[in-house]
Amino acid sequence: MIDKEKNTEKARFLRGSTLTIFKSDRHEDWMALVLSLLIALGVYLLVP
Amino acid sequence: MEILNIIRKQEENNSMVYTEKHPALLIMGIIIVTLGILADFSLMDSVISYLHIGKYLGEMTTLTYIFGSIAILVGLWHWFGTHEEGNLDYYLSTVAGLIFILLIAMLIRWFVAPYVAVLSKSLGPIMGAKYLHEVLGLNYIVLGILTGIIVVNFLKVPTWAENGVRLSRLGLKTGVVLLGTLYSLAELKQLGSLSILMVGFFVLGSVGLVLWMGARSNIPSSMGGVLSAGMGVCGVSATVAVAPVVQAKSVEIAYTIGTILLWGVGCMFLFPIIGNMLNLGHVQFGAWAGTGILNSAQVAGAALAYQPDGIETLKVAEIFNITRVLILPIIVIWLAVWYVKREENAPGVNLGRVAFEKFPIFVLGFLLMFALSSTGIFSPANHYKGKYFDNNITANKLLTEPAITTLRNEQPKVQLEVQKTALARLLEHKKVMSIEDDNTLRGLVNANILSKEANAILKKAHKAVRHTANKIKRFRQFITWLFAFGLIGLGMQITFASMKQAGGQPLVIGGIVGTLKAVLSLVIVLLFVQETI
Numbered sequence: 392m393i394d395k396e397k398n399t400e401k402a403r404f405l406r407g408s409t410l411t412i413f414k415s416d417r418h419e420d421w422m423a424l425v426l427s428l429l430i431a432l433g434v435y436l437l438v439p
Numbered sequence: 440m441e442i443l444n445i446i447r448k449q450e451e452n453n454s455m456v457y458t459e460k461h462p463a464l465l466i467m468g469i470i471i472v473t474l475g476i477l478a479d480f481s482l483m484d485s486v487i488s489y490l491h492i493g494k495y496l497g498e499m500t501t502l503t504y505i506f507g508s509i510a511i512l513v514g515l516w517h518w519f520g521t522h523e524e525g526n527l528d529y530y531l532s533t534v535a536g537l538i539f540i541l542l543i544a545m546l547i548r549w550f551v552a553p554y555v556a557v558l559s560k561s562l563g564p565i566m567g568a569k570y571l572h573e574v575l576g577l578n579y580i581v582l583g584i585l586t587g588i589i590v591v592n593f594l595k596v597p598t599w600a601e602n603g604v605r606l607s608r609l610g611l612k613t614g615v616v617l618l619g620t621l622y623s624l625a626e627l628k629q630l631g632s633l634s635i636l637m638v639g640f641f642v643l644g645s646v647g648l649v650l651w652m653g654a655r656s657n658i659p660s661s662m663g664g665v666l667s668a669g670m671g672v673c674g675v676s677a678t679v680a681v682a683p684v685v686q687a688k689s690v691e692i693a694y695t696i697g698t699i700l701l702w703g704v705g706c707m708f709l710f711p712i713i714g715n716m717l718n719l720g721h722v723q724f725g726a727w728a729g730t731g732i733l734n735s736a737q738v739a740g741a742a743l744a745y746q747p748d749g750i751e752t753l754k755v756a757e758i759f760n761i762t763r764v765l766i767l768p769i770i771v772i773w774l775a776v777w778y779v780k781r782e783e784n785a786p787g788v789n790l791g792r793v794a795f796e797k798f799p800i801f802v803l804g805f806l807l808m809f810a811l812s813s814t815g816i817f818s819p820a821n822h823y824k825g826k827y828f829d830n831n832i833t834a835n836k837l838l839t840e841p842a843i844t845t846l847r848n849e850q851p852k853v854q855l856e857v858q859k860t861a862l863a864r865l866l867e868h869k870k871v872m873s874i875e876d877d878n879t880l881r882g883l884v885n886a887n888i889l890s891k892e893a894n895a896i897l898k899k900a901h902k903a904v905r906h907t908a909n910k911i912k913r914f915r916q917f918i919t920w921l922f923a924f925g926l927i928g929l930g931m932q933i934t935f936a937s938m939k940q941a942g943g944q945p946l947v948i949g950g951i952v953g954t955l956k957a958v959l960s961l962v963i964v965l966l967f968v969q970e971t972i
Contacts, residue, residue: 410605410608412530412605412606412609416676416799417800419608420799420800420801420804422609423615423616424804426609427617427808430613430617430917431811431914434910434917435816435910438909
């Protein structure tokens with residue numbers, strides 16, 4: 392069943408998996424960290 | 440032959456392009472901006488008044504313009520632009536799914552959930568002072584997840600949105616990292632030590648119990664190993680992390696994920712209902728959900744479903760969740776050693792490398808945000824639950840004479856010396872005089888010794904001296920929307936097909952261990968966890 396899903400998944404998304412657009416969990420973690428830092432910087436600079 | 444090759448090549452190239460030439464994103468952008476204009480120019484005041492959604496007016500006039508404009512610009516490119524394989528195509532194609540989820544979140548948070556509340560209130564209270572929608576937890580989070588489940592199972596996620604739906608987990612992780620800005624050192628210490636005790640006991644206990652039951656039921660070691668990680672640590676991520684270490688087969692992973700999803704989705708909807716029936720406090724519910732529910736996203740879902748208009752329950756639940764995620768490398772090492780001992784043909788495992796590879800980096804992000812926040816750059820460093828103490832207040836916020844009389848009449852009920860002193864100081868100065876007094880008086884309120892009227896006066900005195908910094912308010916908004924986005928997207932990934940994969944012995948073992956964990960953790964929470972933690 393999983394194999395079947397993986398095959399379908401491969402046909403739909405050549406990068407990442409059905410759960411994420413990133414190539415690995417670790418990559419996704421780093422992106423979450425970068426995004427959070429950008430939001431924090433925005434809040435720090437723009438919110439009085 | 441050459442023509443066939445060209446066609447094949449073209450087909451291959453087409454499958455690499457993720458952006459669909461479709462007007463959907465542009466149309467959604469126009470709808471969102473229109474919503475903003477209607478709210479901004481007071482063209483739907485009657486609707487806002489009928490649904491009691493005035494508190495969302497700020498969001499309705501900022502988020503709509505920001506995301507509506509993005510959707511219109513990218514939507515024009517989607518529909519009229521030329522798309523070629525590459526990073527630009529790959530990442531910008533996700534905007535359609537992102538806006539699709541956001542539009543659903545906006546409609547549910549601003550209109551559907553308030554309408555459900557209006558209907559429910561028209562029926563009158565059904566349990567004490569609680570209305571039907573409060574008891575069943577029919578708020579924007581639960582309705583959003585349900586909408587996601589309905590879309591994916593009955594309507595199908597549109598192909599132009601599929602790529603963006605895969606951003607939902609990124610939204611949840613970013614929300615968790617940003618949560619770090621909302622804790623004070625005292626809070627983190629108190630919640631951290633409690634979570635280490637509870638999560639440590641229940642995670643290790645569940646893993647051990649599944650392994651023991653698996654051995655007695657004669658299921659393969661690989662099946663027992665992967666199921667124990669899934670039921671003990673953090674659901675699907677743990678299952679995927681442990682699978683190669685115990686050489687789990689595809690069908691075993693499928694069984695485990697099916698069991699976890701079936702159990703986790705059930706818990707996500709049931710826990711808030713039970714919590715409401717037992718009238719659990721925010722700390723109690725957060726501790727219970729963070730321990731008893733298996734999957735990280737479902738923990739957040741249950742916590743926000745329990746307290747949709749605040750973030751306190753989510754904060755507690757996430758500390759428990761993070762503690763559990765941190766245990767993952769230890770469990771992977773445990774199962775690797777356990778598997779090698781049981782199976783002769785097991786591959787050798789580099790324990791240090793496993794621990795490094797499985798360490799969740801986003802938890803470091805959470806700690807980094809906490810460290811940044813602790814320096815006082817977002818709010819005064821002595822904040823508690825995102826609020827800081829300042830008792831330079833105007834005269835109209837001081838205690839009134841009738842309020843002082845009410846509190847004086849109830850003074851004899853207070854037994855603890857520290858509470859007596861704090862109360863006396865409050866009565867003398869007509870306002871809370873220090874952060875310590877404020878914490879003590881909050882404890883007095885939570886202990887339910889005084890009458891409702893007296894407690895209301897103390898709460899008012901607390902609110903008068905506690906202020907939320909503007910930056911913290913903004914972080915709360917970001918976190919709420921990131922979690923709403925992530926959870927609706929999560930709903931779109933819960934398919935009945937994946938839950939149907941559950942079955943056989945693994946489902947029985949998973950069901951027994953999951954129930955035991957949920958019931959025992961609830962008992963411990965009720966007995967030992969107090970709201971004044």
